[in-house]
């Protein structure tokens with residue numbers, strides 16, 4: 001069988017930020033590859049550097065005060081050092097982002113439809129009518145009820161779970177090669193968490209999208225990830241296949257994380273729903 005293609009190749013990634021006492025190192029020497037259709041889980045306790053890592057991949061860090069060293073190749077193209085304008089064209093189209101808090105991802109004064117269409121038209125030559133059709137199909141794809149009606153609603157009129165699915169629909173509609181999901185289910189209840197994870201899984205199976213899933217929750221990671229990287233103090237301390245990592249953790253910090261985890265509500269729910 002042919003080896004899956006490497007879509008994202010990160011090597012020697014190092015992020016420093018200007019601080020009063022000088023340059024402060026936030027993440028050091030990060031290496032990983034993300035293959036086509038693969039889900040890489042990035043796990044670690046609060047402050048371990050997960051968000052800084054994904055923001056550096058997306059080039060969302062404050063350019064004035066941070067230094068990003070190392071290489072971030074997306075489909076063979078180096079992203080580190082690209083101009084903000086070039087990066088804006090890539091973000092959303094080739095590498096998409098699903099945020100932790102769906103409410104803050106939307107502008108409250110515009111309808112879901114306006115925001116969806118704006119994203120599509122920024123990146124494509126589609127007409128407004130075509131963009132509406134694509135938005136509706138994408139919302140149907142994530143099982144949102146009555147998309148034409150949803151298009152006319154404002155963000156506050158949707159539940160957190162629905163908004164998160166709208167965000168997934170927006171992220172996926174342009175078929176990006178990579179989706180970075182930073183704690184995509186943290187703000188949701190357990191039932192909605194499971195639904196969102198299932199949608200992400202279905203989309204990666206259907207379209208071969210690679211997903212980088214950031215979470216502090218090992219239950220979420222175990223649901224979806226093929227490979228897991230464990231972060232501590234700005235470094236990846238262990239990386240392995242999900243089964244190997246859960247069954248035979250090598251690093252003391254991974255063992256500590258595994259021992260500290262509560263019972264996995266998602267897995268219980270999965271069993272109950274079978």
Ligand SMILES: Nc1ncnc2c1ncn2[C@@H]1O[C@H](COP(=O)(O)OP(=O)(O)OP(=O)(O)O)[C@@H](O)[C@H]1O
Nearest residue numbers: 017024026044045046047048049050051052053216
């Ligand atoms: N602009 C900044 N200036 C100074 N320190 C920062 C800056 N951004 C992040 N940090 C620090 O870098 C470390 C890593 O933060 P990061 O947000 O990546 O952690 P995290 O693993 O995503 O945590 P959480 O799960 O709580 O989101 C933290 O100690 C944080 O305080």
